[in-house]
Every structure is written in structure tokens, then in C-alpha cells.
Amino acid sequence: MQQAESWKRLIDLLRPIHDQAxxxxxxxGRSETDGDDxxxxxxxxxYEKLPTxxxxxxxxxxxxxxxxSVHRSRYRRSxxxxxxxxxxSDASRIDPAGEDGTEWDEQRRGAERVSRALATLPPVxxxxxxxxEIEGFSIEEIADLxxxxxxxxxxxxxxxxxxxxxxxxxxxxLPDRTDSGRNTSSLGAMTLLHTPRRxxxxxxGEPS
Amino acid sequence: xxPPQFRDPDxxxxxxxxxxxxxxxxxxxxxxxxxNVPNIDxxxxxxxxxxxxxxxxxxxxxxxxxxxxxxxxxTALGVAVVAAVLLAVPVSYTxxxxxxARLALAGPLPQGTNLRMIADEFGKALQAEDISVHAGMxxxxxxxxxxxxxxxxxxxITEAFAQELxxxxxxxxxxxxxxxxxxxxxxxxxxxxxxxxxxxxxxGKTDEEIAEEIRSQLEDAGFANAFVDVEMGDGxxxxxxxxxxxxxxxxxPIQVSIDGMEPPLPGDACSERAFELYLSPEGxxxxxxxxxxxxxxxxxxxxxxxxxVFEGENGLEVDCGDICSGDGMExxxxxxxxxxxxxxxxxxxxxxxxxxxxSKTWSEVKKKYK
Numbered sequence: 260m261q262q263a264e265s266w267k268r269l270i271d272l273l274r275p276i277h278d279q280a281x282x283x284x285x286x287x288g289r290s291e292t293d294g295d296d297x298x299x300x301x302x303x304x305x306y307e308k309l310p311t312x313x314x315x316x317x318x319x320x321x322x323x324x325x326x327x328s329v330h331r332s333r334y335r336r337s338x339x340x341x342x343x344x345x346x347x348s349d350a351s352r353i354d355p356a357g358e359d360g361t362e363w364d365e366q367r368r369g370a371e372r373v374s375r376a377l378a379t380l381p382p383v384x385x386x387x388x389x390x391x392e393i394e395g396f397s398i399e400e401i402a403d404l405x406x407x408x409x410x411x412x413x414x415x416x417x418x419x420x421x422x423x424x425x426x427x428x429x430x431x432x433l434p435d436r437t438d439s440g441r442n443t444s445s446l447g448a449m450t451l452l453h454t455p456r457r458x459x460x461x462x463x464g465e466p467s
Numbered sequence: 468x469x470p471p472q473f474r475d476p477d478x479x480x481x482x483x484x485x486x487x488x489x490x491x492x493x494x495x496x497x498x499x500x501x502x503n504v505p506n507i508d509x510x511x512x513x514x515x516x517x518x519x520x521x522x523x524x525x526x527x528x529x530x531x532x533x534x535x536x537x538x539x540x541x542t543a544l545g546v547a548v549v550a551a552v553l554l555a556v557p558v559s560y561t562x563x564x565x566x567x568a569r570l571a572l573a574g575p576l577p578q579g580t581n582l583r584m585i586a587d588e589f590g591k592a593l594q595a596e597d598i599s600v601h602a603g604m605x606x607x608x609x610x611x612x613x614x615x616x617x618x619x620x621x622x623x624i625t626e627a628f629a630q631e632l633x634x635x636x637x638x639x640x641x642x643x644x645x646x647x648x649x650x651x652x653x654x655x656x657x658x659x660x661x662x663x664x665x666x667x668x669x670x671g672k673t674d675e676e677i678a679e680e681i682r683s684q685l686e687d688a689g690f691a692n693a694f695v696d697v698e699m700g701d702g703x704x705x706x707x708x709x710x711x712x713x714x715x716x717x718x719x720p721i722q723v724s725i726d727g728m729e730p731p732l733p734g735d736a737c738s739e740r741a742f743e744l745y746l747s748p749e750g751x752x753x754x755x756x757x758x759x760x761x762x763x764x765x766x767x768x769x770x771x772x773x774x775x776v777f778e779g780e781n782g783l784e785v786d787c788g789d790i791c792s793g794d795g796m797e798x799x800x801x802x803x804x805x806x807x808x809x810x811x812x813x814x815x816x817x818x819x820x821x822x823x824x825x826s827k828t829w830s831e832v833k834k835k836y837k
Binding site: 266270273278281282286294295298299302303306367368369370373374376377392393394420427 | 486495498511513514
């Protein structure tokens with residue numbers, strides 16, 4: 260009975276942040292499925308640790324701490340997963356293309372590319388980049404979640420970005436610009452010509 | 468002062484392009500992963516059902532869970548189940564019951580001989596009770612069915628007999644085939660069936676006679692040309708056997724029993740130390756008796772024997788710990804008697820206490836308590 264009540268309490272607390280946290284888990288995972296598993300494991304861990312939650316107002320940051328902790332422990336215990344191919348994970352996932360099928364396709368390619376790049380980062384750097392660049396967390400918040408100093412988060416961010424850049428510099432990762440200029444009918448060329456509405460260049464320094 | 472660094476315009480352009488693309492890709496990842504996020508109620512239900520719902524499994528699942536947390540009990544139960552299955556499930560196996568020696572004769576018989584004479588000679592040579600004769604147009608066949616014994620012996624005799632007939636001008640060919648039967652029983656019965664039991668009565672026999680008897684029984688069991696050496700000394704019988712498998716149908720493990728007793732297993736130090744000690748306590752202190760026992764035991768090769776002689780309720784008693792109260796052979800073969808007191812408390816040992824200490828071999832001790 261008490262178990263059911265605890266579970267209900269957790270779900271009620273989780274409800275407002277569920278969609279965001281579930282999406283964060285997908286961004287940290289190697290694939291959407293992996294991310295969904297990560298999220299479920301984090302919810303289960305949160306349920307076990309719920310008695311340690313002192314203030315319900317701090318649930319969001321508390322849950323994110325749990326999520327990051329589970330993310331790291333999953334990474335440690337599944338060393339072999341790093342060698343598993345991405346192919347067949349979500350690449351063939353059927354998604355509504357919407358009105359602009361080209362934009363959707365471009366997004367899918369870009370998301371897959373950066374997912375591969377993120378998978379090459381150590382988990383703490385991946386967390387820092389995802390939370391800062393995609394989730395919009397501040398450096399202070401990330402430092403609090405990762406339980407490290409602000410300078411450590413800055414360092415992780417800088418190193419993470421540098422690694423991502425180096426990954427993108429590898430031949431074949433990005434479509435060749437000259438080729439795409441010659442053949443603008445191909446999807447790869449269209450990807451380069453298109454500028455998303457809210458595209459934000461990857462910043463070097465601390466956000467304002 | 469650091470010199471000013473000038474970047475290649477192309478390089479700077481490339482870096483900016485990568486930075487822009489990374490920004491766009493991260494945004495794309497943010498958008499694509501936010502799509503179709505599972506509903507919280509569905510996620511909660513999945514987690515609850517998979518991990519948290521109170522198990523509603525049946526007794527079998529509960530038993531499995533219970534055994535999972537008790538690995539030793541699970542192992543013991545597993546072994547018991549396997550043993551029971553082996554006991555219950557019949558297996559079919561082939562057993563060699565003997566050999567059939569066939570002597571095929573071709574052509575006309577030499578003058579002065581007849582088939583009956585040859586059959587009698589063949590029977591005598593093989594020590595066979597019955598010889599069946601099959602006569603046909605092309606020749607005759609003598610068939611002897613023999614109980615199990617070394618195949619090489621049967622083959623050797625039959626071939627020698629055939630050779631002798633050939634020398635006499637009669638065309639003869641020898642053939643041997645094992646006689647087998649299909650038996651169905653449990654695994655233990657099948658294993659027991661493979662054991663070669665050698666039983667010898669040593670009464671009034673010399674070492675060589677005992678060895679010959681063992682050799683003969685081994686040969687009957689399918690082990691031809693076995694080397695057997697028997698040596699008696701210090702009240703112990705030492706038997707050395709060397710043999711090779713005569714054929715595929717020769718039998719398995721060998722169990723030797725002399726006078727109804729099995730010798731100790733090789734390396735069984737306890738049985739080799741079989742010993743019975745009688746001590747008279749008269750005029751001796753407990754310490755002196757203890758020292759005396761220790762000296763005897765050490766002389767037998769028992770290092771640092773854990774002996775303690777003390778005044779008990781019924782007079783002097785001896786506590787000989789592991790030496791007397793250990794498992795198996797030790798408990799049976801080391802007896803220490805002090806007057807009426809005995810270790811480890813077998814009343815039969817006290818029946819006739821002796822005043823002198825004496826040592827007996829394992830066989831003598833065992834005979835006494837048989």
C-alpha cells in the first residue's frame with residue numbers, strides 16, 4: 260500500500276518535468292530507445308531514493324541529478340555498448356514528415372550526426388554539452404547537478420566542444436561543400452543551403 | 468610579447484562552418500528527441516508492471532526466487548534431482564556375455580578323421596561345454612559359445628587350432644565374435660555392471676597362488692596378460708597389478724576383494740595407520756600414559772598426535788581428538804584402550820582389556836570387529 264502511495268507521489272512530482280526529462284534522457288542516450296531505457300531506469304532509481312528527497316520544490320534538480328548518475332553508471336557497466344553500431348537504432352524510425360519533408364529529413368540527418376559525435380564524448384562532457392547547448396541549463400545549474408565546480412563545468416564544456424569539432428572535421432562527416440555547390444538538387448546540398456530559424460552557432464564562451 | 472597570429476581565411480571559414488553546423492545539428496537533436504516522447508502514464512505503468520508490482524507468480528516461481536537466494540540449497544536440490552532422475556530413468560546399454568568361436572572347415576576331411584573328433588578336440592582346447600556342428604555342401608562349421616573371458620585368449624586358441632588343422636591338410640578358418648545382450652536399467656546398474664569384481668580367498672595360499680588366481684579372474688574378465696604381483700609383509704598384503712585393455716569390449720573398473728575385504732585405497736594414510744593400543748594404567752600417571760601413547764603414535768608416523776589423558780568419571784580416560792573420532796577409516800582403525808577406559812568409546816573394545824600394548828594390521832583389526 261505504502262509502495263503504491265510512494266509511486267503515485269513520484270509520478271505526481273515527475274509529471275510537470277516528464278517530457279523535458281524524457282527528452283534529455285534521449286539526448287544523453289545513444290539512441291531514442293537507449294534514452295527511453297535510461298529514463299525508465301532513472302525513474303526507478305528515483306523511486307528507490309524518494310525518501311531522501313527533502314523538499315519537493317527541488318524535485319527537478321534532484322531528478323536530474325539522479326538521471327545523470329544513472330547515465331554514468333550505465334556507461335560504466337556497458338563498456339561493450341560503445342562498440343555497437345548506431346545503424347538500425349533510430350535511423351529507420353518512421354516520423355511524421357510534416358509539411359516540409361526536406362526540413363524533417365535535414366533535422367534527422369543532423370540529429371543522427373551529432374548523436375554519433377556526442378557518443379564519442381566521455382559521459383560528463385556529454386552531459387555538460389547536452390544540458391548547456393540543448394537544454395539551456397546555466398553553468399551554475401550544471402555544476403550543481405554534476406556536483407563539481409563552475410570551472411570544472413567550463414572545462415568539460417570546452418573539451419566537449421573541441422571533441423565535437425574534431426569529430427566534425429573528420430572526412431565524410433559533413434557533406435563536401437564544393438560538391439554540394441555543384442549539385443544543389445541533392446539532399447546533402449540542400450542541408451547546407453538551408454538555415455534553420457533558431458539555429459544558434461556553438462558558442463565558445465559562457466552564455467550571457 | 469607574443470607575435471600576432473594570422474589565421475588562414477579558408478581555415479577560419481571552415482571552423483565557422485563547422486561551428487554553425489554543430490549548432491544546427493544540436494538544435495535538430497533537441498527537436499527530434501522531443502518528438503513522440505512516451506506519455507508519462509504509459510511510462511509509469513510500464514515501469515510499475517515490470518519492476519514494482521508485487522509478484523503474483525505461482526508456487527513454482529516463488530520456489531525459484533527462494534532458491535535463487537539460497538545457492539547451496541539450490542545446488543543440493545539440483546544434485547538430488549539429477550540423482551533421482553538417473554535412478555528412475557532407464558538407460559539401455561550393451562553387455563558382453565561371452566564369445567562365439569567359429570571354425571569354418573572347407574573341403575573333404577583327411578582320411579582317418581571325422582567331424583566329431585575335430586569337434587571334441589576343439590571343445591577341449593577351448594574348454595567349451597558344447598560344440599555345435601553345422602554341416603553343409605561347401606564345408607562344415609564348428610561353433611563354440613564361451614562365457615566372458617579375454618578375447619585374445621579365445622582368439623589365440625581358436626587360431627592355433629585352425630593352424631593345426633591346416634597343417635594336417637584341412638582348410639580351416641577361425642573367427643571370433645563377441646556375444647552381447649541389450650540390457651535396460653538405471654545408470655547405477657549400468658555402472659555397476661561395468662565393474663570387474665575380483666574375489667580371492669587367501670586361506671592357505673602362497674603369494675604366487677593368490678597372484679595366479681587374480682590373474683586368472685582378470686583374464687576371464689577380458690584383461691589378458693595382466694601382470695599381478697602379491698607380496699605379504701608386516702601383516703599386510705601388497706598387490707600390484709598392471710594390465711592393458713584387451714579389446715573394446717573388455718570391462719571397466721576393477722574391484723579386488725581379498726577374503727571378503729577390500730584393500731584400502733592407494734594413499735589412504737589413515738587406513739595404513741590402523742592400530743590398536745592397550746595400556747595398563749597401573750603405577751602410571753596420566754602424563755606418563757599420555758607420553759607413552761604419543762610415542763607409539765609417533766612411531767606409527769602420526770605427527771604431533773592430539774592426545775590428552777585425564778581423570779574422568781570412570782577412571783583414566785583418553786581424548787584422542789581427530790585421530791580416533793575423525794571420519795571413516797580413522798575412527799575404525801585406531802583404538803586406544805587404557806585399562807577399562809577406551810577411546811573412542813566402543814564397548815566391544817573393553818571386553819577383554821589386555822595389559823600389554825599391541826599393534827595390529829588393518830585387516831586384523833577389521834576382522835576382529837567384523
